[in-house]
Amino acid sequence: MIRREIGLPRVSQPQIVRHYTRLSQMNFGVDTGTYPLGSCTMKYSPKIMEKIAAHPQVKHLHPDQPVDTVQGILEILHELAGFLEEITGMDRFSLQPAAGAQGELTGALMIREFNRSRGELKIRREMIIPDSAHGTNPASARMAGFAVVEVPSDEYGYVDVEALKSVLSHRTAGMMLTNPNTLGIFEKRIREVADMTHEVGALLYYDGANLNAIAGIARPGDMGFDLVHLNLHKTFGTPHGGGGPGSGPVGAKGEMTDYLPTPIIERVGDRYRFTNSLKHSIGRVHPYHGNIAVLLRAYVYIRLYGAEGLRRAAEIAVLNSNYMKARLVKLPGIELPFHPEIPRKHEFVASFESLRRETGVSLKEVAKRLMDRGFHPPTVYFPLIVPEAFMAEPTETESKEEIDRYCEALAQIVQEARTQPEKIREAPRETSVSRIDEARASRPSTMIPSYTWLKK
Amino acid sequence: MRAYLPNDDDDIVAEMLGEIGVDSLDALFLDVPQNIRIEGNLDLPSPVTEDEIKGVVEVKLRKNLDLTAFLGGGVWNQNVPAVVSHLLSRGEFLTSYTPYQPEISQGIIQALFEYQSMVCQLTGMDVANSSMYDWGSAAAEAVLMASRVTHRGKALIASNIGPHRRRVIETYARGAGINVTAVEADWEAGTLDLEKLKEDIDDKTSSLYVEIPSYIGSIEPSPRDIAELLHDRNALLIVGVDPLSLGILKPPGQYGADIVVGEGQPLGSSPFLGGPLLGIFATRREREILRQIPGRIMGMTKTLDRSQRAFTMILQTREQHIRRERATSNICTNETLSATAAAIYLSLLGEEGFRRLSEDLSHRAAYLSKKLRKDVGLSSPPYSGSFYRDFLVSFEGTKKAGQLVRQGIDRGVLLGTETTHAFPHYGESVLTGVSDVHTKEDLDRYVEIVKDLLGGDP
Numbered sequence: 078m079i080r081r082e083i084g085l086p087r088v089s090q091p092q093i094v095r096h097y098t099r100l101s102q103m104n105f106g107v108d109t110g111t112y113p114l115g116s117c118t119m120k121y122s123p124k125i126m127e128k129i130a131a132h133p134q135v136k137h138l139h140p141d142q143p144v145d146t147v148q149g150i151l152e153i154l155h156e157l158a159g160f161l162e163e164i165t166g167m168d169r170f171s172l173q174p175a176a177g178a179q180g181e182l183t184g185a186l187m188i189r190e191f192n193r194s195r196g197e198l199k200i201r202r203e204m205i206i207p208d209s210a211h212g213t214n215p216a217s218a219r220m221a222g223f224a225v226v227e228v229p230s231d232e233y234g235y236v237d238v239e240a241l242k243s244v245l246s247h248r249t250a251g252m253m254l255t256n257p258n259t260l261g262i263f264e265k266r267i268r269e270v271a272d273m274t275h276e277v278g279a280l281l282y283y284d285g286a287n288l289n290a291i292a293g294i295a296r297p298g299d300m301g302f303d304l305v306h307l308n309l310h311k312t313f314g315t316p317h318g319g320g321g322p323g324s325g326p327v328g329a330k331g332e333m334t335d336y337l338p339t340p341i342i343e344r345v346g347d348r349y350r351f352t353n354s355l356k357h358s359i360g361r362v363h364p365y366h367g368n369i370a371v372l373l374r375a376y377v378y379i380r381l382y383g384a385e386g387l388r389r390a391a392e393i394a395v396l397n398s399n400y401m402k403a404r405l406v407k408l409p410g411i412e413l414p415f416h417p418e419i420p421r422k423h424e425f426v427a428s429f430e431s432l433r434r435e436t437g438v439s440l441k442e443v444a445k446r447l448m449d450r451g452f453h454p455p456t457v458y459f460p461l462i463v464p465e466a467f468m469a470e471p472t473e474t475e476s477k478e479e480i481d482r483y484c485e486a487l488a489q490i491v492q493e494a495r496t497q498p499e500k501i502r503e504a505p506r507e508t509s510v511s512r513i514d515e516a517r518a519s520r521p522s523t524m525i526p527s528y529t530w531l532k533k
Numbered sequence: 534m535r536a537y538l539p540n541d542d543d544d545i546v547a548e549m550l551g552e553i554g555v556d557s558l559d560a561l562f563l564d565v566p567q568n569i570r571i572e573g574n575l576d577l578p579s580p581v582t583e584d585e586i587k588g589v590v591e592v593k594l595r596k597n598l599d600l601t602a603f604l605g606g607g608v609w610n611q612n613v614p615a616v617v618s619h620l621l622s623r624g625e626f627l628t629s630y631t632p633y634q635p636e637i638s639q640g641i642i643q644a645l646f647e648y649q650s651m652v653c654q655l656t657g658m659d660v661a662n663s664s665m666y667d668w669g670s671a672a673a674e675a676v677l678m679a680s681r682v683t684h685r686g687k688a689l690i691a692s693n694i695g696p697h698r699r700r701v702i703e704t705y706a707r708g709a710g711i712n713v714t715a716v717e718a719d720w721e722a723g724t725l726d727l728e729k730l731k732e733d734i735d736d737k738t739s740s741l742y743v744e745i746p747s748y749i750g751s752i753e754p755s756p757r758d759i760a761e762l763l764h765d766r767n768a769l770l771i772v773g774v775d776p777l778s779l780g781i782l783k784p785p786g787q788y789g790a791d792i793v794v795g796e797g798q799p800l801g802s803s804p805f806l807g808g809p810l811l812g813i814f815a816t817r818r819e820r821e822i823l824r825q826i827p828g829r830i831m832g833m834t835k836t837l838d839r840s841q842r843a844f845t846m847i848l849q850t851r852e853q854h855i856r857r858e859r860a861t862s863n864i865c866t867n868e869t870l871s872a873t874a875a876a877i878y879l880s881l882l883g884e885e886g887f888r889r890l891s892e893d894l895s896h897r898a899a900y901l902s903k904k905l906r907k908d909v910g911l912s913s914p915p916y917s918g919s920f921y922r923d924f925l926v927s928f929e930g931t932k933k934a935g936q937l938v939r940q941g942i943d944r945g946v947l948l949g950t951e952t953t954h955a956f957p958h959y960g961e962s963v964l965t966g967v968s969d970v971h972t973k974e975d976l977d978r979y980v981e982i983v984k985d986l987l988g989g990d991p
Contacts (some may be wrong), residue, residue: 096880101623139608143947153594175670178866319645359704362695383578420555448634514837531833
C-alpha cells in the first residue's frame, strides 16, 4: 500500500504568495467594483464579519465535541435560527444545508417524506415550477424523485394563474416559487396561488434567493408558504467566496417542522443541545451542523442591521434596481419585457433583442465590452423566457454615482454597437486575458481538466 | 445605515425617485398586498455597532470550553499556515462569485484548476471537480452518479464508514430511489469481509462505497481485489479518503477506484464546528463517466485569438443552469474558497512536506495507540488490521466510554468521539484522532489521564 511519488509542486513560500496575489489581481470581486450579477446579490460584506468569524473560539471547534463544551456557539446558532423564523414567518429552522440548492433538495425531500407518511407518495409525483425559475429548482425536484411540471408566466410576468389551475391536481406534491420572481416582479396574487396549491393537497415551497427584496417588508410565512430556504450569502451579505461556501437554512411551518433534517438545535432552560426527536425527519443532509462560519457571519449581519436596517436595505435595493432600470430602458435597442408599469423589485430583466436585431451585436458581446469599462456584467441569458435577457441586481450597497457610471458605460456601448461594432466584437481587451475559446475548452479532443490529464 | 447604504439619504432618494417617476419609496412596493405586509418592524434585537458586535459575540463564545481534543472521523483540527488565511482574505477572491465571466475571473478559475490538478495527483485520478459541499454529500453524489452510469439501483456501502456520512448517503439515495445496503465488515480485522461482499454483489449492484482508511481507522489490505470483484460485475468502486493519508498510502486510482471522494477540510481549513468543509470528487477519464460528473469543473484552454493560455468552466451542459431537471446534480454554489485554501496549502507543503506530514500523522497515531496498549493495557485498536491517524480505543471491561470522555473533559482533554453504539462489536469505545497540533506532551498526557481514570495499572 505504500506510495513513492505524489507529484505535488516544489515551490517556496514567497513564490506562492506572489503567485496567488497575482491570481487575485486577475479576479473581480464586489470589493473591486460594481457587480450587478442578477439573482446572486453581490452586495458589500462588512469586514467585521471576517474578523469575528475567525475567532479562535469558533475556528478550532470540532463538530463531535459534546454539546456541553460548545454552549457559546450553540447559543448563537439557536438565536440565529430564531431570527430567521421571525424574518420569514416560519416556525422552525434547520441550519444544515450548505447552500441554497441543498436547501431546495432538503425542502423537496421533506415534501416527498410528507407524502410518504400519509400514503400518497405513489400518486403525488409532480412538482410545479414556473418557467422563469432558477435551474436549481427543477434539478432539486428531480433529485427528490419528482417529475417537473412547468407553468408559464403570463403577459405581466406573473405565474399564469389560469395555467396553474390547469396543472394542479391530486398528483401535485408541491410548487416551488421565488417571490419576487426572477423577473424581479412581486407575485401579488401569491395568497391565491397558495390557496389553490393547498386546496389540491399540495405544499408551497419558497426559494429564498430573492428574499433580500422584501426582508422586513413581507414574510413568506404570511404569504402562505409552508417551506422556505434562505441563501445567507445573498440576503445576509456573507461573502460569496468565488462560488461558495454559502449556507441554505431551511424553515418550515406547522406540521412540516417534523420533517426537518436532524439533529436540530433546541434550547432546554438556559442550555442548548441537539435532538433527533423529530417524528418524520428526512435524516441528515450534512454530516455535521452546516456551514457554521457562514452562519456566524449572518448572525453578525443581522445584529448590525437590526429590523429597521434590514427593511431599509430592501427598500434601497429596490430603489437602486428601479433607478438603473429607468435609466437603461431609455437607451435605443433595450426594452423592458412584460408590463412596464409594474415596479421591479431588487432586480430587473431587460431584453437586448432589438439591439441584436438592429446591429448584429449580441448581449454576450455587450457583456464582454462592459468588462473593458471596469464593470462586472449582469447575469445574461437568464431567465430563459426573455430573449437576450439582461438581468441586473445592483444591490443596496451600490452608490448612485456607481450606478450612473454603469448606465453611462452601457449607453456608450449601445452607441458603439451602431457606430463601431468591431470594438465590441474584439472585447474584452482590458482584462487579464482576451475573449476565451470556451468551445475548445469543452471539446473532448481539446479538453484539459487538470495537469494530470495533460501529462497522460 | 449610511455606512453600508450609500444612497440612504433623503436628497439622493428623492433624486432617484424622480428619475424613476414615482414620489415615494412606498410606491415601489404598492404591488405587495397590504394583507401580507408586516405591520411595524420585525421583532429582532436592536442593532449594534461594529465596535459593539465583537463584545456581543465574545461574551457568548466564552461559554465554549478550551480543550485539547483528540477528534477526527472526517474533520480534523490541524495547523493552517498563516499564508492561507492571508491570501484567502483578499477581497478579489473572497467577494467574487461563480466565474460565469471567465475573462475577469481568471484568478479563481486558475486556482481551482490547480486544486483539481493536485487532487488528481493525490488520488491518482484523471479529473476532479472544483468541489462538493463536504465528504458526505460528495459520497452521496458519487453513489447517485454510479447509479446513472450503470443504470442500476442497488448501492452497497461498507459498514465501517462514517455514520454521519452514511446518513447523508441514505438521505440522497432515498430521493433518487436507490436502495442502499451495508456490507458487513470483518470486525476482527476492522475491514471489509470479502466473502460477504461477494454474496451481496449482484447484477443490480451499481457500486460499492468504501472508505480507506475507514472511519474506525483501519486500512483495507487488498483494495485491488475489491475493485476486481466489482468490475467483474460491471459495478463501480467508490473510495472515500482522508487526503492526508495519500502521502503514504497508494492512490485509489492505482488500485482500480472509479470515483474518489473525501474531506478536503484538513487541507488548509479550520474545523469551525464542522463547516464549511470541502467535498473532494475525482474520477476516471471515460466518456460515459465524464458526462455524469456532478458540479463545476474548470479547464485550461486558449483565448479565441490563440495568443494566450486561459481558464474557464467546462462541460457546463451537465449543470442545472443549462440542463435544469436533466442536470447531473442541483449543486450551484459549492466550496470554492475552501478549494482555493487547499490549493494554497498543498503548494506550501509541496511534495516533501506533504509526505512528511502524512507520515508524521501516522507515527503519532501509532505512538499513542501503542502506549495505550502497552502502558494501560487497552485494546487500541481493537482490530488486527493496520490504521492511519484515527483509531478506535476499546474500553470494554473497564469503564463506560461516555463517562471517561466526560471525566477527561474535566481535565481539559477530549479523549475521542464515543463509538459504543455505532460500532457495538468493540463494546465501550471511542474514536481517537491525532493531528499536527498535538505535541508529544499532549499524547503522553492523554495516556496519563486514561491511566489515572482507569485507576492506575491495568
